[in-house]
Amino acid sequence: PKPSGDPSAMQMKSYACQRRTPLKHHNSFLTEALEILSQNAEYNDNEGRSVAFRRAASVLKALPCRVKSMEDLRCLPCLGDHSQRVIKEILEDGSSREVESTRQSEQFQAMKALTGIFGVGVRTADRWFREGLRSPDDLIRTGQQLNRAQQAGVQYYNDLQKPVTKVEADVISDIVEKAVHSVLPGAEIQLMGGFRRGKEVGHDVDFLITHPEEGKEEGLMPKITNWLEEQGLLLYQKTTRNSYLEKMDGPARPPNNMDRFERCFSIFKLQTSAVRYKSNFTAPAEDVSTGRENEKPSERDSEESGWRAVRVDLVVSPYSQFAFATLGWTGSKLFERELRRWAGQEKNMSLSSHALYDSKQNLYLRAKTEEEIFAYLGLEFIPPSERNA
Ligand code: DGT
Ligand code: MG
Known part of the structure; x- marks a missing residue:
């Protein structure tokens, strides 16, 4: 038997949705390199290669300790020859020539x-x-x-390049809540995406909105965006019917109420004074600093203007689909992808942010909670904070 600190001692499952992947892990020196190659493959329109590198990185994120030698990787899934070559070079030389030349x-x-x-x-x-x-x-x-x-x-390029902090996300949550409750009392709002998984920063802020009385959520999005626009809080917005299902989920036929699923891509105008005010009450002093102090001043200095631009995504879901939407919008993107792959390949089911379809029984499986969906899929429940695959 191996000592428990040995990464090869653990039985690593091959789908990311079968594993617990915390936000902070021990192998960023390897995963960052593999993710550069994944990103580069994406830029070259090579999706298969991009996913392969991302899966390899994800396996290393789930390890309980730092990889010290190739021996540690012996029993791990998803590590192709190319990924192994890169890891070996980093372990031996401290960096990979391919990764560094790609980066440059x-x-x-x-x-x-x-x-x-x-x-x-x-x-x-x-x-x-x-x-x-x-x-x-x-x-x-x-x-x-x-x-x-x-x-x-x-x-708004400069502003949108800056990471959004948790405090900023909380201020925006308050605003969205006020907007939604002004136009539809009783509606429920949930913070999604990276922030639901416990991230301290993100590239945007994602929200899912529903109402316990099915049908009440119809036509909600324009009311929310009108309210926000009247308050001068939006720099940009575009609402679209959700076309995600047709694009990515293959054979799952949408139930009738599917076309109510709406998504709004927006850019909020966030007052920096509101963020300062909130951070005084909610975060210790060191969390208030965003690390922006040492940055080159951007063309439009948000400190001076008193506001910054922030990307916000709003999604409205009918109550009956809320559990699926919650699971689908929590991420990470790889975790989502692996859930759908698991459903299709291992269970002959089709999972989307709207529904779970069982092809053997020819029926849609209803669920009120994420836990029920994991159970249908025959998976152990993984909490959001451990879906950072
Ligand atoms: P971030 O914002 O970069 O810190 O990281 P995330 O994980 O919040 O990523 P984001 O905001 O791109 O997406 C949030 C989650 O929502 C993501 O993990 C997967 C899911 N998602 C993204 N785009 C779509 C979409 O078009 N349809 C559905 N159903 N889900 C999506
Ligand atoms: Mg996000």
């Missing part, structure tokens, strides 16, 4: 800068890169045609 490459840096603009995906960024453009400034300089989202993305 003009293409990687430009793609990172361009896809970092709100409203810009890999396809668009790649086209711009091949036209010689490298940064948001290049887009402005050359007078590129931008849609409304991209215009906002460029306009």
Whole structure:
């Protein structure tokens, strides 16, 4: 028997949704490298390769201690030859040449800068890169045609690059709650995404909204955005019907009420005074500092203007789908992906943020809680704080 501190001693399950993955782990020196390669594969439109590196990184996040030698990896799943080569080099030399040259490459840096603009995906960024453009400034300089989202993305680029803190997310929660309750008393609001998993910073703030009386949530989103707009709290918003299911969930046929699922991509105008005020009451002094003090001043200094731009996603779900929506919007993205893969490959079921369909029984499985969904899937319940796959 191996000593318990040995990573190879534990039985590592191969799907991320079968494992507990905490936020803080022992192998960032390896996972960050693998995630650079994953990101790069994504920039090159190679999804399979991107997911393979991400799965490898995720396995290392679930280990109870730091990897010291290749021997530690002997019994681990999801580590392909390429990932192993990279890990070996880092263990032996302290860094991987492939990772470092990728990180430094003009293409990687430009793609990172361009896809970092709100409203810009890999396809668009790649086209711009091949036209010689490298940064948001290049887009402005050359007078590129931008849609409304991209215009906002460029306009608020500096603010949106800064991580959103938990205190900022809490201030926005208060605002969203006030907006929602003003237009629909009794509605329920839940903070989703990374913040629900316990992250201290995020790239945006995600909310899920519902009402216990099914049907009351219909037409809610425009009322919320109108209220916010009247208060001058929105810099940008676009509400869309949720098209996620058609795009990503394959054979699951939506139940009839599916088309009520709405999503609003927005940019909030957040008063920095409100954040300062809240942090005085809720966080110890060191948490108030966001590390921005040493940064180059951005073009539009939020300290001076008194506000900053923050990306906020709002989703409205009918009550009957709330458990599925909660599970689907908590993430991480890899955890979600693995849940769906598990459902399909191991259980002959189809999982989405709306429903769970059992292809053997030919029926939709109802659930009121996340726990019930894990149970249907034959999985041990993993709490949000351990879904950081
Ligand atoms: P962040 O914001 O970068 O700190 O990290 P997350 O985990 O909050 O990531 P985010 O905000 O992109 O997405 C939140 C979760 O919602 C994510 O973990 C998976 C899920 N999600 C994202 N986009 C979609 C979508 O279009 N449809 C559905 N159903 N879920 C989505
Ligand atoms: Mg998020």
